[in-house]
Each structure stands twice: as structure tokens, then as C-alpha cells.
Amino acid sequence: MTTTDTTTSGKREQAVTDEVVASFAGTKDDRLREVLESLTRHLHAFARDVRLTTEEWEAGIGFLTRVGHITDDRRQEFILLSDVLGLSMQVVGINAPADPRATESTVFGPFFVDDAPEVPLGGDIANGATGTPCWVTGTVTDTDGVPVAGARIDVWEADDDGLYDVQRDGDETAGRGWLRSGPDGGYRFWSVRPSPYPIPYDGPVGDLLTATGRGPMRPAHLHFKVEAPGHRTLVTHIFVAGDPYLDSDAVFGVKDSLVVDVAEHPPGTAPDGRALDIPWTGVHFDIVLEKAS
Ligand code: BEZ
Ligand code: FE
Numbered sequence: 001m002t003t004t005d006t007t008t009s010g011k012r013e014q015a016v017t018d019e020v021v022a023s024f025a026g027t028k029d030d031r032l033r034e035v036l037e038s039l040t041r042h043l044h045a046f047a048r049d050v051r052l053t054t055e056e057w058e059a060g061i062g063f064l065t066r067v068g069h070i071t072d073d074r075r076q077e078f079i080l081l082s083d084v085l086g087l088s089m090q091v092v093g094i095n096a097p098a099d100p101r102a103t104e105s106t107v108f109g110p111f112f113v114d115d116a117p118e119v120p121l122g123g124d125i126a127n128g129a130t131g132t133p134c135w136v137t138g139t140v141t142d143t144d145g146v147p148v149a150g151a152r153i154d155v156w157e158a159d160d161d162g163l164y165d166v167q168r169d170g171d172e173t174a175g176r177g178w179l180r181s182g183p184d185g186g187y188r189f190w191s192v193r194p195s196p197y198p199i200p201y202d203g204p205v206g207d208l209l210t211a212t213g214r215g216p217m218r219p220a221h222l223h224f225k226v227e228a229p230g231h232r233t234l235v236t237h238i239f240v241a242g243d244p245y246l247d248s249d250a251v252f253g254v255k256d257s258l259v260v261d262v263a264e265h266p267p268g269t270a271p272d273g274r275a276l277d278i279p280w281t282g283v284h285f286d287i288v289l290e291k292a293s
Contacts, residue, residue, distance in 0.1 A: 017044040033272040066204040073182025074166060076110045080205045083107060083251035084214075092275060101143040102290040105236050107253040109223065112156060119177040122272050124190035129175035131160035133280040134262070135270055138188075140181040140226060140287045147185025148289055151228035154178040155191065157221070162197025181228075188272070191264060193281045194220035194238075196245050209250065219254060221244035224287070231289040238285045260285055 005014065020040045027033035046052075066079045081086045088107045096105055101185040119125055126133070136155075156176035158164050165174040173207035181187045201209060209216055221237040225263050239246060239259045263282045267274050271282075 004014075004247075013048055017041060018094055020044070023264075026160045027246070040266040063204055063208075069202045075200065075203075077203055077205055079110050080199060080203075083199070083207075084205055084209060086252045089252045092235075097234075097290040099143045099290045101186070103234055103286075104233075104255045104257050105234055106126055106255060106258060107251050108225075108235050109251075111158075111166055112223070112225065113166060113173075113176065116154060116156065116176040117173060119179050119189060121179055121182055122188050122190075123177070123179060125155055125175065125177035125191050126190060127174045127177070128172065129157070129159040129165070129192050131195060133270075133276060133278070134191050134193045135184070135272070135280065136189055136222070137190055137271075137282070138285040138287055140184045140187060140289060141185050142226070142231065142289055142291055147181075147183075148228045148231065149179040149181055149183045149185055149207055151187075151226055151231075151289070152178055153181060153184070153187055153225075153287075154188070154222045155184065156221075157191060157194050157196045159192060160195045162195055166258045167200075180282070190274075191222065194222045194240055196220045196243060199250050214250065215245075215248060216250050217245045218249055218251065219243040222283075222287075226287055226289060229291060230292055232292050234287065234289055238283065248274075 005011070017040065020136060021037045024033050024036045024040075027036065027203040047057075049289060050056075066080055071077045079088070090108040092105050092107060097103075117127070140153070142148055154176075155178070156164070158176055165172055165176065175192065177189070178281065179187060179189055196217055198221055199218060206216060208257070220240040220243045223237050224234070226234040226236075241259050241261045246259065258286055260283055264284060265280050267277050270280060
């Protein structure tokens with residue numbers, strides 16, 4: 001329930017909000033007008049709610065300025081800010097598949113790249129990324145269980161130092177690639193066992209986490225982006241069961257349905273015939289795509 005503040009200052013503050021909202025009346029794009037009017041109302045309500053001081057307003061402007069200054073082609077501090085405030089996961093939720101049979105989505109993150117290498121079915125995306133080998137298998141189906149052949153599956157992950165290739169100096173591609181599901185919807189590839197890692201915390205977003213006593217860690221995960229004609233694109237991860245950070249993900253991305261067991265295997269022969277003289281791991285993840293509406 002909204003209450004109207006009938007004091008003189010309350011009326012003056014409301015008049016400012018009303019005036020700004022009215023200023024958007026001539027916006028030709030209906031959706032743009034709706035978004036700007038609502039943004040104005042909520043932003044003003046926030047300032048009035050906390051009785052924002054001039055010093056706090058200046059500190060906020062200074063913070064956003066630092067977020068802008070550290071952002072470049074390789075670092076997106078605004079998305080990181082959205083992530084740690086949970087806004088990214090709100091947007092994921094608002095736009096989630098309507099069909100509960102579909103695989104749940106989660107945050108995209110800043111480390112996807114468009115031109116990752118293609119690997120064949122059963123290929124290895126590690127390409128020098130360090131860590132325990134991990135054999136990843138699954139199927140891609142639609143919500144009626146019909147196999148989706150030829151789906152494009154992009155995968156990317158950090159190495160066991162907790163770094164993505166794009167966080168290292170140089171142009172080496174490692175820990176990422178894409179493949180297509182087979183005629184039966186099946187997919188399989190080698191990667192490395194996912195490791196927990198901190199989101200970049202050497203900038204203003206890290207300062208915010210420190211000031212609020214929050215940690216930067218994300219639980220171990222492997223990213224997926226799955227596209228197939230006639231289906232909604234899925235952006236998700238799998239998380240490793242038992243990871244100590246599952247309940248404190250810095251970006252609130254964990255969903256129970258995405259937590260999977262990682263099987264530990266001694267040295268030996270893997271299901272694809274690969275001979276390993278070190279321990280290896282395996283994980284299975286079936287992907288269900290919602291049909292495009
Ligand atoms: C990631 O999982 O890659 C990620 C997501 C949000 C912020 C930083 C990293
Ligand atoms: Fe990640």
C-alpha cells in the first residue's frame with residue numbers, strides 16, 4: 001500500500017517526482033516512456049526512503065564514476081555491479097522459461113567470448129587450461145523429450161587457478177569451445193573439473209563487497225549457452241555438488257536443479273577409450289530446451 005506524505009516537505013518532494021515523470025509524456029516509444037517513468041518513481045522513492053544526504057549522493061556518483069573508469073573491452077564493472085546487487089539474477093528470473101520442464105537458466109557472466117574454437121563431439125576444450133580432466137556428457141532434448149540434434153553448445157570455465165583465459169595476458173584460448181549435439185541429441189566433451197574462484201574484486205565492486213562484509217567467491221561451475229533453431233536459447237551453468245560456496249555465491253546464481261555430482265575416477269581408461277595416468281572426473285547433465293513461442 002502506498003501512503004501519501006501530506007506534509008509540506010512531502011508534497012514538495014512528490015511534486016519533483018511528478019514533474020520529472022510528466023517530462024517524459026512526449027516520448028514516442030511507449031516502452032521507453034514506461035521504463036523511464038517507473039525508473040524515476042523508484043529512484044526518487046529510494047532517495048526519500050533513506051533520506052539521502054548530499055554527501056551520500058556525491059559518494060554514489062563517485063562510486064559510479066569509478067565503475068565507469070575501470071570498464072573497458074576486457075572488463076565490464078557495470079555488469080559485475082548488476083551481478084553483486086542481484087539485478088542480473090532478477091532479470092534472468094523475469095525472463096525465465098515458462099515451462100517448468102525446461103532447464104533453468106542463470107547469470108551469463110562477463111567471460112563469454114564469441115569466437116571460441118569449435119571442437120568435435122568428444123573433443124577437449126581445455127587446450128592448456130590446468131586442472132583434473134573432466135568428461136562431460138548429456139543430451140539435449142525439448143520439453144517433450146524429443147532429441148534436439150545439431151544444437152550449438154558453447155561451454156566456458158575457469159582453470160584450477162580460478163582464472164578464465166581472458167583474464168590472463170596474451171591471446172591464448174583455453175577452457176572454452178563449442179560443439180554440436182549429435183543426431184540423438186547427445187553431447188560429450190573433455191574439460192577440467194570446475195574450481196571455485198573470486199569474481200574480480202580489485203575495483204569498486206570489490207570495495208563494495210569488502211564494505212558490506214561479503215566475499216567475492218563463486219562456487220565451482222561450468223558455463224553453458226545452448227542454441228537450436230525453434231528453441232529458446234539457454235544460458236546456464238552446472239555447479240559442483242558439495243562445493244563450499246554453494247550457499248554464498250557472490251552473484252546469487254545457484255539453483256538446486258543445476259547442482260550436479262562430479263564422479264571421481266582413478267587413473268585408467270575413460271569411456272571414450274582415452275588412457276589417463278592421472279585421476280579424472282566425470283559429470284552428466286541433460287539439457288531441456290523450451291520451444292520458441
Ligand atoms: C562468471 O561466472 O563467470 C561470473 C559471473 C558474474 C560475475 C563474474 C563472473
Ligand atoms: Fe564463471
